[in-house]
Amino acid sequence: MSEVVKLQLIGLSVIGTGIIILLFIQSKFLRVIGFVAIVLGLFSLVALAVPQMASLPPAEESIDIASIKTPADMASIGQKIFFSKGQCALCHSIGPSESARCPDLKGIGAKLSREFIFESLTQPQAYIYLDYRHEGLPKEYPARMPYINKNPIGLSKNEILSVIAFLQQMSGEPISVNPSELEMPGAAPVAPVKAAQSETVTVAQAH
């Protein structure tokens, strides 16, 4: 017997109990309970009569560095990080969007060098873009860019490189990040791509 059939039987028995109470019991309070039972039983039966669809979670994927052979593999992983752990899509859109709280990233991989993107992710206050999508003076975007390599997002260097690979790929650029740059677990860390040289906050003046 399937779960739906079991629940339908329970619903029917609840309705039956309610009807029996209404037919044979005089106590007003119990009669109201019987009436409520009938209503709730009917509601359950209607809900059980519509198509039963559960929403199953997709399989969790972990990054297996050993399986990454090409820059395209990195871009594929970067895309997943962009829309999940990296939380980039919470604020950024890819293409124009009225609701995006931060700059549109369409074509960003072609406009910016990989070093600049890395800096933007790890030193977000080093160079701030302003919002020019309206009349008048440019203003700051409503959401402030967080440090992607620190908590609570805390992407590793491998993950950041993968995101850069994705941004370059979706901009139609050749991917300049190479799988050989990935840090193998347990191996000595290699030098970072390029850290910001200065903490000075610069405001973009160009459109």
Add this chain to the structure above:
Amino acid sequence: MMHQRGFIQRLVRCVAESPAAFAAIGAFMGLLSLPDLSMAADSGGGAGAVAYRDVPVIGSRNLVWVIAQLHLLLAGFVLGVPIFAWLCEVVGWKSGEKRYDKLAKEFTKLLSSAYSTTALFGGILLFLLIGAYPKLMAYLSDIFFPSFMVYCALFLLETATLYMYWYGWDAMSEGRSKVFHLFLGFMLNVFAFFIMIIPNSWATFQASPVVIAEGSDMARAWAATWNPTWWPVNIHRLIANVVLGGYICGAYAGIRYLSARGPEEREHYDWMGYVGNFIGVFGLLPLPFAGYWLMREIYQYNQQMGITLMGGFLSWLFILQAMLIGVLFLGSNYYFWLGITHRIPGSELKYRRPMLAMLIILLLCLGVWMTPHSLVASLEEARKMGGTHHPLLGVFGVMSAKMTVSNLMILVTFMSFIMYWRAGKEDTATWAKLAKAVMGGVLVIAGLVVVVLGVWGYFVPAIVRINYFSTSQVLIVIFVMLTITPLTALLLKSAKTTTEMVWGKMPPRAGYSLVLNAIMVILLMTLMGYARSSSRVHWHVYGVMRDSSQYAFSPALGYAAALMAANTFFFCMIVAFIFWVATMGDKAKGGKDGHGKDEMGHGALPAMAGGSPTLDKQS
């Protein structure tokens, strides 16, 4: 035996009226449950980093679901009742009608027991969440710790204010002290509002998180609090709480009306049922607008989440929602129509045709609202329909049609109320004809414009429809209410009463319709709670923290509905218990004084808040 019964009653009352005692019991039960929780620990990341714990047999998710739902429903009741209790007190103070003051007091009496029960379920929920979802709770605590502190402080203020408000009712009943008492009631609602919006920020952050940059604890908590769906949910819940409180008090009155033993009791509970239904309808009218705003914000925040809700696996849920709202509208209108027919002798013939017309409009609107549109269909079903939209009915399934009919249903319900208000009265003002012509014109033009905009909505881009047409429809309906209500009030000020309203003559089905309305509201809240939670799909915090437990899936609607029905039933039983406890002392007092309920004179009943002006004089 009697002595023992008295002791149990005193014990129950003592515990029910003391939040501290209930919290202590909650803490004790929570501690008892911890060993069970630890039985099935699921370490997500090695020793010392347990992500989930399960509860045997029922499962942690189901247990949290039930407790959270009961806590939320009780909280809705506890936050909704003070709003209209205070409003009733203000009306009683301004108009001098004692029955309103007594009604307000009667509602407030329920609060002390309901408040502590809500706190108890909140305590149990907290223990369960800490035990079953430690990783998620650690994450949320890290972000929201400052707001936890504010929440605790607000609870202390709310408790102190409630105690003063309730226990000081009789002591502060006259002169300046009454004004202070009203101020206490106002502050009670202010604190209650903030108590509601703080947990809303935690829940809405889970659904629509924003990226949190570096900063102080307070700055981070504030950034997370001010997320895109926070205010839409705050407003939606505030109105919904008033609706819930109103309809539950209506249901209570309905049950007491059904079991009333004397004419005075019948008159009183008939009037109380009317007030409860009126407050419920009063909140129900703007509620769809608030819901629309919330949905719009969800779509703006994340289109995928909006699609999951409206067109994905939850699409059937909105058909169920339409059914429940439809029954609620029908039930509320039916109660008004019963009132016109039975409370105002001679009106039934006069209003029979308008009532029939309203019923037909409501049923047609409900039919359109329940028409499915882009449902997830199997290949075979899609082939049979000739696409994902039904060839004939699909045209009614789109948002343009649904927005139009929901606005029309609100207009009809509003007119039902106006009709009830005007029944049994004859206009004497010289400008009455003109006013009636203006009101009729406004209503007809508004109805036509709503329909025209709805039809036009098919031929414009969605963004134009959403931003301009749907908003205009809402504004038009609000304009109708804001025009006709004061005009009617002005007309009735000088009107002559031709037929006195007779209370206590409603048939038993009126009591059942009040109960039905309350059940519909509770089911709606449980249903939309499931929708809100399921729209996050397999995320604890949407797009940020994934649910990797065995309960990461969202159950099918049938299973969920069975749990919703069970939660609704549990909630009704708890509320019935609260009402029983709250009125126990009055019954005992009545018995000790040597007056059985049947023997009480006019106005001597503890709940004798209404009935007729005569009763006011006698009490």
